[in-house]
Amino acid sequence: MTAAITAITMPKWGLTMTEGKVVQWLKPPGAAFAAGEELLEIETSKITNVVEAEADGTLLRIVAPEGSTLPIGALLAVVAPADTPAEQIDAFVAGFVVPEPSEESPAAAEAAAPRELEAAGQRLRYLELGSDGLAGDGVPVLLLHGFGADLNGWMFTQPVLAEGRRTIALDLPGHGGSSKDVGAGDVAALTGAVAAALTALGIERAHLVGHSMGGAVAASLAARQPARVATLTLIAAAGLGPEINAAFIDGFVRATRRKDAVEVLQLLVHDPALVSRTMVEDVLRYKRIDGVSAALETIAHAWFPAGRQTLDLVAAVTGLATPVQLIWGRDDRIVPVAHAEALAARLPVHILEQAGHLPHMEKSGAVNRLIRQFIEA
Amino acid sequence: MAQKTIRQALHEALVHEMRRDPRVVVIGEDVSGGAGTAGGRDAAGGVLGVTKGLIGEFGEARVIDTPITESAIMGAAAGAALTGLRPVAELMFSDFLGVCFDQIFNQAAKFRYMFGGKARTPLVIRTMIGAGRSAAAQHSQSPYHIFTSVPGLKVVVPSNAYDAKGLLIQAIRDDDPVVFCEHKLMYDLKTEVPDEAYTIPFGEANVVRDGDDVTIVALSRMVHYANEAAETLAAEGIECELIDPRTTSPFDEDSILDSVARTGRLVIVDEATPRCSMATDIAALVADKAFSALKAPIRRVTAPHTPVPFAPGLEKLYIPDPQRIAAAVREVHGYAR
Numbered sequence: 001m002t003a004a005i006t007a008i009t010m011p012k013w014g015l016t017m018t019e020g021k022v023v024q025w026l027k028p029p030g031a032a033f034a035a036g037e038e039l040l041e042i043e044t045s046k047i048t049n050v051v052e053a054e055a056d057g058t059l060l061r062i063v064a065p066e067g068s069t070l071p072i073g074a075l076l077a078v079v080a081p082a083d084t085p086a087e088q089i090d091a092f093v094a095g096f097v098v099p100e101p102s103e104e105s106p107a108a109a110e111a112a113a114p115r116e117l118e119a120a121g122q123r124l125r126y127l128e129l130g131s132d133g134l135a136g137d138g139v140p141v142l143l144l145h146g147f148g149a150d151l152n153g154w155m156f157t158q159p160v161l162a163e164g165r166r167t168i169a170l171d172l173p174g175h176g177g178s179s180k181d182v183g184a185g186d187v188a189a190l191t192g193a194v195a196a197a198l199t200a201l202g203i204e205r206a207h208l209v210g211h212s213m214g215g216a217v218a219a220s221l222a223a224r225q226p227a228r229v230a231t232l233t234l235i236a237a238a239g240l241g242p243e244i245n246a247a248f249i250d251g252f253v254r255a256t257r258r259k260d261a262v263e264v265l266q267l268l269v270h271d272p273a274l275v276s277r278t279m280v281e282d283v284l285r286y287k288r289i290d291g292v293s294a295a296l297e298t299i300a301h302a303w304f305p306a307g308r309q310t311l312d313l314v315a316a317v318t319g320l321a322t323p324v325q326l327i328w329g330r331d332d333r334i335v336p337v338a339h340a341e342a343l344a345a346r347l348p349v350h351i352l353e354q355a356g357h358l359p360h361m362e363k364s365g366a367v368n369r370l371i372r373q374f375i376e377a
Numbered sequence: 378m379a380q381k382t383i384r385q386a387l388h389e390a391l392v393h394e395m396r397r398d399p400r401v402v403v404i405g406e407d408v409s410g411g412a413g414t415a416g417g418r419d420a421a422g423g424v425l426g427v428t429k430g431l432i433g434e435f436g437e438a439r440v441i442d443t444p445i446t447e448s449a450i451m452g453a454a455a456g457a458a459l460t461g462l463r464p465v466a467e468l469m470f471s472d473f474l475g476v477c478f479d480q481i482f483n484q485a486a487k488f489r490y491m492f493g494g495k496a497r498t499p500l501v502i503r504t505m506i507g508a509g510r511s512a513a514a515q516h517s518q519s520p521y522h523i524f525t526s527v528p529g530l531k532v533v534v535p536s537n538a539y540d541a542k543g544l545l546i547q548a549i550r551d552d553d554p555v556v557f558c559e560h561k562l563m564y565d566l567k568t569e570v571p572d573e574a575y576t577i578p579f580g581e582a583n584v585v586r587d588g589d590d591v592t593i594v595a596l597s598r599m600v601h602y603a604n605e606a607a608e609t610l611a612a613e614g615i616e617c618e619l620i621d622p623r624t625t626s627p628f629d630e631d632s633i634l635d636s637v638a639r640t641g642r643l644v645i646v647d648e649a650t651p652r653c654s655m656a657t658d659i660a661a662l663v664a665d666k667a668f669s670a671l672k673a674p675i676r677r678v679t680a681p682h683t684p685v686p687f688a689p690g691l692e693k694l695y696i697p698d699p700q701r702i703a704a705a706v707r708e709v710h711g712y713a714r
Contacts, residue, residue, distance in 0.1 A: 180573075257581050259631070277587055288543060288575040 005080040005092050010064075011051060012072040013044060014155035015114065015127070020044045021069045022076065025062055030082070032058045036365060040076065046278045049156060052365035058082045061089050073099045114151065114177060119196035125177030126170045126197070127151050130162025139205055139230045140166035141375065144194065146212025146236075147303070148252050148296060150176025150286070153211065156364035161209075161371060168206075170197055172214065174295030176286070185298035187239075187311055191220045198228065207375045211235040211360060212335065213303065216311055222324075223316035231375050232317075232324045235367065236332050236357050238303065239313035241339035246307030248334050253296045258284065270331045270356040318346050325374050327367055329355030348374075381570040383535070383563050386542035387427045387503075391465065393574040394549045395435050398463060401549060403428055404441040404454055405467025405503075412442050424469060425505070425564065447473050451480035451502070455554070458500040459488055463549060468504040471558060472518050485554040486529030500554040501545070506534075507560040507598060507648060508696050514684035517692075519597070519649040522658070524556040525625040531555040531579060532626045536600035538568045540623055543577035550576065560598045580627035584636075588616030591706050592636040594659055595621060595646035599697060603646050606702035615710050625655055633659065634667050641672035642709040646702055651679040673712035676705040 010020050023041040027033055038050045039059065057079040064076040075096045078089050114127045132138050141161050145153045151169035161167050173193050174182040183189040194217055198206060207230045210218030215237025222229040238244070251264035261280050266272040286292060303311065317324055325348045328340040334357040340349045350370050355362040381389070395401045409432040411420030422429020432440045443450050447468055454466035468474065474481065481502065488496045508517040524532045531553055535541040541559070548555040585600060586607055595603035600621045607617040618636045622629055637643050643663055647656035656677040663675060678697045686692045 256578055258584075277584055285539075285571075285575070288577060289571060290574040290576075 005078060005084065005088065006057070007075050007092075007096060008039065008051070008077040008079060010070050010072045010074045010076060011042070012159065013049065014046060014152050017044050017046070017072060017155075019069055019071045022064045022066055023048060024066055026050065027059050029059060029062050032056075032082070036369060038365070046276055046282070047155075047274065047361070048276075049361075049364060060084060061093070063093060071098060114171075116177070117197060117200045119200045120193055122173055122181060122193055122196075123179040124171060124173065124193065124197050125151070126168050126201075127158065128166065128168050129158050130165050130167050132164075132166055137230075137376075139207055139375075140168060140203055141371075142194075142198065142203070142206040142208050142218075143167065143169040144208065144210040144214030144218050145169070145172065145175065146214050146238075147249070147299065148175070148283070148286075149211070149214075152176070152282070153358075153361065155361075157209070157360050157368055157371070160364075160368045168201060168203070170194065172217070174292070174299060180289070180291030180295045182295045182298050184302060185295070186302035187216060187220050189302075190217045190299075191224065194218075194221055195225060195228070204228065205230055207231045207233070209233040209235070209371060210237060212357065213238045213299075215239070216303075216313060219313045219317050219324075222320055222322050223313070226320065226322055229322050232320065232322055233327065233371050233374060234317070234324065235327045235360055236329060236335050237326070237339075238309055238335060239311045240317065240326075240343065241314075241336070242308045242310075242312075243336050243339070244304050244307065244309050245334045246304065249300050249304050249307075253293065253300055256284070256287065261287075267333050268357045270329065270354050270362055274358075274362065314343070318343065323374070323377075324348075325350065325370065327352065327359055327370055329357060329359040329362065331355065332357045378569040378571060380567045381538050381542075382565050382567050383538045383541045383559070384426055384565065386538035386570050387545055387559070388429070389570070389572075390542045390545035390549070390574075391428065391431060392434070394463075394546055395431065395439065397574070398549075399439075400461060400463045401465065402439045402441060402457070402462055403431060403435075403465045403467070404443060404457075405450055406443055406445055406469055408432075408467055409437070409440050409442050423467075425559075427503075427564075428467075447477040448480060451477035452484070454500055454502075455480050455485040455488070455498060458485070458498045458554070459496055463499045463501075465501045465503060465549060468502050470516050471504040471506045471520055472515050474504075474520060474523065481524075481530070481554070481556075482527050486527050489553065490529060497552040498554045499549075499552045501548045501551075502554070502556045503545075504556060504558055505561045506558045507562055508680075508685045508692055509562045509598075511687060511689050511692060512561075513687040517685035519558075519560075519647075519680075521556070521558045521596070521625055522649050522654045524558075525628075525655065525658075526653070529554065530626060531624065533557045533579070533624050534597045535559070535623060536563070536583075536595075536597055536621050538566060538570050540577060540583065540621075542570055543575050544579075544623065546574055547576040547579060551579070558597065563598055566601075577623070579624045580629050581623070582629040582632040583621045583623055584632065585619040585621050586617065588618040589639055590616045591618070591642040591644060591710050592633065592640045593617050593619045593644045593646060593702070593706065594633055595619065595702075596625070596655060597648065599646040599648050599702075602697060602699045603702050605699040606706065609699065609703050610706055613707075615706060617706060630662055630666070633663065637663055637667045638670045641670050642712075643671070643675045644678060644702065644705045644709060645675065646678045646697055648680060648696060650682050651677060652682055654679065673709040676709050678702050678705050
């Protein structure tokens, strides 16, 4: 049964990852594991995360020792039935070829790179991964990031959702590689831009996954154009209560230096170690671009004047015919988990322990499973 | 994101700022590039190739070729800055600072102070530094420490194209005189550079790599040699934190002190000569403010106190290299009282 031998390989998290370091194996050689169990921890120049099992199996041989740094696609371990002869494993390891990034066709490299579209007079950057396959219902997924973030925030989410499905991660106006003109910067302006982007991409209907401010934009789109939204997953979303961490918003807008940025970004997560030097540098590089400060100030003023959320989408979200789920981190210090708890009687609410405002990065495996189960149901 | 050379990054910075602000002018020897040659203006694109194309878009009122007289270039630029323009003046080789030092050191640097804060001198002096081309003792020096020692001047020493663009735009928008030091061996070095305009604040070091064993502070081209050494040392199990100050005035003391507080060990790499230099300045800073954190003597890897040799073999020995940097790191790492 050689077909039962499969490889665990170095994942690609984010646009710029070329290699990763095996920090620690969380299962010993020979151990059986179930889908969703944590197998190993990998560190990139930007972030450390765990790799979870996609299916049940047995970790028959660990190929990459702890501490080794390997390119994306490299063989890390072999999964096979416990009674597989050693020679077959040897042959599998010997025959495994690491895909060389340089040998990739230009077309493949092009496909994995972000592109730009014109929507309502604005230039918006997006990353498209995956295409409709056997698993899909033909409805793509649209991922919308939060205030100050960009499409890279979905680095652990998008590749998983893209297995058998078209996925789009969009940079909202004023963010990432999109143009820095945000107009009024309010929910209407951002929702209008997203609707125009869907039209430009030829997407009539999508599963929407929105984080924080992007969650409110997704909910707002569902309320305005319900026929375009198949399901709505709101992660630590804005618009579901008046509280917001004003110190975070102000601090993020103001920070120009590394020290200030680190303090502010650590508010986002349960474990401050997640905030790496390169993550801070990426945020500063974005914030230094002409027009970004003005864009963020305009958005912050429109959404959170006087340190409170003015947008109330509770009635809209609970009144939708579209299926809605909420995902929140228990230790969210930006938008309180109480906003989700208050809706638990009316909507499916998933609260993840040991996660802050970025559960899709801090507990990516659990969040990915919740999204897939929800949109495939 | 597109990979761009330092030459392209500097050119983009000039174009952004000249389009944004009509007060920005470029002045220097052969900045239009080719005047008087058979090809005419813009045929060569300036001696460094950075200003190519500017004369066509912005015209001779804003791209000003001068005679070969640094004192006139710097004097005219300082005066123009005082009266409201924002000149970017080229001092082709920083080695020539001697002939225009009055205009820089005693005029431009002092205007704001002498006029009780009522005068501004938004002047940028772009200048080439560095050895390695066998250009001999009069065209190979790295005298950024001389500029750094002058109150009233800001000094930038970029090591890569991303920093070069953001720091040059910041320099042009700054209201004080800024000396912008470009290493002559780095113009073709590439890194990812955004197409948009952006600024990098002065006095904010870049932490090039993280490490808990030894702090390395390196400037300009030496950042790359230090990084090479750090790669070698990482394979030996020694993790270096590499800090690129990016600007020597203002100077980010905190990033260095915070790092030394963790590592207790410091190596400074500076292509300039070792007396009264950035290397001595940083060593004094750490001895003064982080003495109790030090677990080993501070080591400086610098050029010797001599003119830069012309002979290629000697010049190679003159410039600090990754092997010497690695040896210094091993020495402080292995040091025990």
